[in-house]
Amino acid sequence: MFELFELQFMQRALVAGVSTGFALSIIGVFVVLRRSAFFGDAVAHFAFLGIALGFLISMNPIATAVGVSLLLAIGIGYIQRRVSIQSLDTIIGIFFSGAAALGIFTIGLLEGYRVDLFQFLFGDIISVSWTDAFFAVLIAFTVFIIFMITWKPLFRITFNKEVAAVAGVRVEYYEYIFLAMLALVTAVSIKIIGIILVPALLVIPAAAAKNVSQSFKQMIVFSIIFGVLSVLIGLIGSFYFNTASGATIVLTAILFFFITALIQVRK
Amino acid sequence: MPIISVKNLNVSLNSHRILESISFDINQGEITAIIGPNGSGKTTLLKALLGLTPYTGDIKIFNSTPRKLHEIAHKIGYVPQRLEFDRTIPMTIKELFSLHLLKGQTEDSILKTLDLVRARHLIDKRVGILSGGEFQRIILALALLNDPELLLLDEPSSNVDAEGVMEFYSLIKELRAKKNLTILLVSHDIDVVYKYATSVLCVSHKLLCHASPSEALTTETLERLYGKHQKFFAHENNGHV
Numbered sequence: 001m002f003e004l005f006e007l008q009f010m011q012r013a014l015v016a017g018v019s020t021g022f023a024l025s026i027i028g029v030f031v032v033l034r035r036s037a038f039f040g041d042a043v044a045h046f047a048f049l050g051i052a053l054g055f056l057i058s059m060n061p062i063a064t065a066v067g068v069s070l071l072l073a074i075g076i077g078y079i080q081r082r083v084s085i086q087s088l089d090t091i092i093g094i095f096f097s098g099a100a101a102l103g104i105f106t107i108g109l110l111e112g113y114r115v116d117l118f119q120f121l122f123g124d125i126i127s128v129s130w131t132d133a134f135f136a137v138l139i140a141f142t143v144f145i146i147f148m149i150t151w152k153p154l155f156r157i158t159f160n161k162e163v164a165a166v167a168g169v170r171v172e173y174y175e176y177i178f179l180a181m182l183a184l185v186t187a188v189s190i191k192i193i194g195i196i197l198v199p200a201l202l203v204i205p206a207a208a209a210k211n212v213s214q215s216f217k218q219m220i221v222f223s224i225i226f227g228v229l230s231v232l233i234g235l236i237g238s239f240y241f242n243t244a245s246g247a248t249i250v251l252t253a254i255l256f257f258f259i260t261a262l263i264q265v266r267k
Numbered sequence: 268m269p270i271i272s273v274k275n276l277n278v279s280l281n282s283h284r285i286l287e288s289i290s291f292d293i294n295q296g297e298i299t300a301i302i303g304p305n306g307s308g309k310t311t312l313l314k315a316l317l318g319l320t321p322y323t324g325d326i327k328i329f330n331s332t333p334r335k336l337h338e339i340a341h342k343i344g345y346v347p348q349r350l351e352f353d354r355t356i357p358m359t360i361k362e363l364f365s366l367h368l369l370k371g372q373t374e375d376s377i378l379k380t381l382d383l384v385r386a387r388h389l390i391d392k393r394v395g396i397l398s399g400g401e402f403q404r405i406i407l408a409l410a411l412l413n414d415p416e417l418l419l420l421d422e423p424s425s426n427v428d429a430e431g432v433m434e435f436y437s438l439i440k441e442l443r444a445k446k447n448l449t450i451l452l453v454s455h456d457i458d459v460v461y462k463y464a465t466s467v468l469c470v471s472h473k474l475l476c477h478a479s480p481s482e483a484l485t486t487e488t489l490e491r492l493y494g495k496h497q498k499f500f501a502h503e504n505n506g507h508v
Contacts, residue, residue: 033356156366160352163409166317167367168340213357214393 004239009126013245016128017231019136020189021201021249023143025227027185028206029220030178033158038089039076040182041199042096046072047187048195049099052106055117062135065187072099073179123194125235125245132192139188143181150177155216197246201227204253211260226256268330269294270417270449271316276324278311285311289324289474293466295416298443298450300464300480302457304493307471309453310348313421316451317345328417341369344410348421348453350402354395360405361390369413376412384408384438403435411442418442420452432456436463457484 004010031040050068054061072095080091107117119127128136153174156164165171189198209222234249241248269292276289286308293299301309314320318333326332329339336343364377381387384404389397397405403423410418423435436459443450454460460467460480467483469476469492476483 033353035353152366159356159358159363159366160347160350162319162347163345163350165319166336166340166343166345167413168337170337210355210357214359215362216356216358217362219357 004236010235010239012128012130012133013125013235014232016133016136016192017125017235017249018228019133019140020185020192021205021227021231022224023136023140023185024189024198024201025205025209025223026143026147026220027178027182028202028204028227029209029216029223030154030158031182031202032206032210033219037199037203038096039073039092040186040202042076042092042099043069043073043182043186044190044195044198044202045096045099045103047183047190047198049103049106050187051117051190052103052110055110056106061117062187062191065190066183068099069183069187070180073183074176077175119191123190123192123197123246125193125249128192135188136192139185143185146177146181150174151220154178193249194246197250200250200253201230204250204257205230208253208257208260211257211264226253226260230256269327270329271451272325272327273316274325276312276315276322276326278308278315278320278322280311280320285472286315286322286470287473289470291468291474291477293449293451295449296443296447297465298439298452298463299466299468300460301451301453301468301470302455302460302492303470303475307492309470310421312468312470313419313451313453317343317419341413342416344413344415344418346403346406346410346418346420346423350406352394356395358394359391360386360394363394363405364409364412367409367412372413380408380412383411383442407435407438414446416447416449418448418450418452420450422453422455432459439463457489460484 005014028040031037046069047065049072050065051061053059053068054064057064076088076091076095080086080088083091110117153164153169154177156167156169157171157174161171186198186202189201193201205227206219206223208226209219213219213222230249230253234252235245237243237252238245238248271291271293273292274290276286277284278286289312301312303309311320315322316326316328316333318336322333329342331339360381361374361377364380365374368376377390378387381390384407386401386404386408389401389405394402394405407420407423410420418439420439423439439450439452440463442448452464461484464480467476467478467480468474469483469488471492475491476488
């Protein structure tokens, strides 16, 4: 089994995958506790639009993905505050569909068939470069540092915004930090693991962790463990079963969810 | 100098005027009750004081403004009417309180505050499994954790049974005596207001009275607030409109 780890592409995939799994599992805890899974999915599609725009205007697609994700994520909050007749869910649905449609429209404007674009969109963890892997480690490290600094106010806001605001937490300021982290991790992760896998790793490990956690700290630790293990087991499994790595990772994460749900039901 | 000073406060929502030309002062150590019918703007008044809703006019709390609430937040404790949160959230009482500790406070501060509301035994329980009464005491304790000088309570006993209500307000009175707290509370229970408040604000979009309970809770004022067919009966153990 260990000869697997001697393969260069597998080493790169493991470093990049474990790092993105780690970062997404941390952010995912807040996404799940805020009941924002749909929002997380929408941000992934905003990044998709950003990547397509990046190709259209010949800019770094990761930079445009972060910019567009952040702008649209903030825009959702802004519009919801002003068009109070519509629910947040409806506004997210409109932005989600709009971003996907505009992304596909933009791809249609590009000249010729772009293999590199499709790699961005659907990711291929097996073909990541050391530069990608380095980026993933850097993002994981950055998310971890920001999380260590901001987890208390973020968690207070997650519990109840009003109580947090009255206690002196600058709610809007931390909301923007959260959105920035979400946009950054999503954009970078899409390049590595693809648009399908990002929302999955954002939600499933955290949801599995919630099934078996008694405290917030436990939920963070379990989410990271499930996220990283899903990537490791999924990657190794895909190698031996000769299956698609992304799908195998998601199925492993779902297996964790069902096992923990069973434990929770039996309690 | 008053702890709260409100001058010509106006709040509108979607061009509907909720509060109009409200002015009053509240001094240290007072227990002031805000009374009025449903939808009269009582909760909105508290939210304006806390900067949670946009307003025009002049509000001063501890000589600061609600827009700079983060500067004076440690002096204020707040118990909302309905604290909405995800009951499935994995968080123990200890964890909830740890999140709210100020610099220099330790776990000992948590235990002391829980003792105030007789809830030390709940420290390792998950927030989501508490009963209405237990949760109310925990939220009051949370508001008291940083040793505030001003406590704002929005119908704090709405989820508690009749016996629990009296116990809750006895506790509030006891805390006020111990810590010289200033308390502003919204209540529907006229008997509670009569027994525990030192002054009353009658609100029905406008301020209809600001006086001591014996002066404010007259048949005339209550009729103006709640309509002609309402009467106040002061019973030995109970009172209601």
